[in-house]
Amino acid sequence: MARELTPEQRGVRRDAVAELGQALRDLVDAAVRTEVPPDRLAEATRAARDLTGLLSEDLREVHEIASVDDPATGERWYSPVYGPGSPVAPPMVVQDRPEERRCVGRVTVGKQHEGPPGLVHGGVVATLLDHVLARSARAAGHGGLTASLTVSYRRPVHLGVPLVVTGELVSVEGRRATATARVVAEDAPEITLAEGEATLVALRADRASEVFARTGRDVGAWTSRG
Numbered sequence: 623m624a625r626e627l628t629p630e631q632r633g634v635r636r637d638a639v640a641e642l643g644q645a646l647r648d649l650v651d652a653a654v655r656t657e658v659p660p661d662r663l664a665e666a667t668r669a670a671r672d673l674t675g676l677l678s679e680d681l682r683e684v685h686e687i688a689s690v691d692d693p694a695t696g697e698r699w700y701s702p703v704y705g706p707g708s709p710v711a712p713p714m715v716v717q718d719r720p721e722e723r724r725c726v727g728r729v730t731v732g733k734q735h736e737g738p739p740g741l742v743h744g745g746v747v748a749t750l751l752d753h754v755l756a757r758s759a760r761a762a763g764h765g766g767l768t769a770s771l772t773v774s775y776r777r778p779v780h781l782g783v784p785l786v787v788t789g790e791l792v793s794v795e796g797r798r799a800t801a802t803a804r805v806v807a808e809d810a811p812e813i814t815l816a817e818g819e820a821t822l823v824a825l826r827a828d829r830a831s832e833v834f835a836r837t838g839r840d841v842g843a844w845t846s847r848g
């Protein structure tokens with residue numbers, strides 16, 4: 623069952639969700655970096671279980687869209703990439719530039735997303751690329767699901783370094799769009815650390831109704847506009 627909020631209630635809730643999200647990201651960072659003794663870990667475990675109990679007093683079913691989200695535009699407050707409320711999002715801050723068919727993400731990746739020591743996990747790099755690839759197409763009016771994604775890892779991507787992740791819509795043919803993306807360090811933009819290319823396919827309206835039926839909402843953002 624959808625939980626409808628007035629715009630004012632949604633604004634208040636979004637602020638609270640973002641504050642909790644930041645507190646939880648700080649907690650996750652501390653959890654993966656701590657070297658406190660086992661008795662302090664046990665104490666933290668008890669506190670974490672208490673917190674889970676508090677938040678579990680009212681939970682959404684797994685397909686239910688959050689009351690702070692806007693399914694028509696596709697803004698997700700718990701997105702694992704940019705969601706202000708997500709404890710696992712880096713989070714990337716993304717600016718849409720539809721007039722340039724581009725979007726630009728800024729992010730600094732922390733210890734919880736480490737792969738090789740001191741480096742960002744390759745799957746996380748692919749996730750960041752996937753997001754700006756799909757988003758550059760969406761921002762230009764060609765929303766779709768990622769049908770294929772290729773990633774080339776050119777240089778190691780270090781933790782704790784401000785990154786710029788840029789996606790660009792290259793072409794559109796019917797329901798199919800092609801986009802390219804790259805990751806650079808903010809202070810060395812001429813060196814490509816990783817790059818990606820994706821085919822995004824907009825769902826036919828009848829297929830979208832089927833795919834998103836379990837949300838119980840009208841989800842328009844991944845559907846063909848044609």
Ligand SMILES: CCCCCCCCCC(=O)SCCNC(=O)CCNC(=O)[C@H](O)C(C)(C)COP(=O)(O)OP(=O)(O)OC[C@H]1O[C@@H](n2cnc3c(N)ncnc32)[C@H](O)[C@@H]1OP(=O)(O)O
Pocket residue numbers: 695696697698752753756757760766767768769770795796797798821823824825826
């Ligand atoms: C503001 C917030 C922004 C948020 C951004 C969110 C980013 C998230 C992006 C994702 O991660 S999406 C999640 C991962 N992707 C999926 O779950 C997709 C799963 N796959 C499918 O649902 C279907 O395979 C798909 C919708 C992609 C295609 O099914 P269709 O039945 O619509 O395809 P169809 O066979 O009719 O082909 C339509 C066109 O797409 C092309 N196509 C289909 N699959 C392809 C493929 N794998 N590679 C390349 N092209 C492909 C196909 O050739 C054809 O081209 P043409 O129209 O030119 O003939």
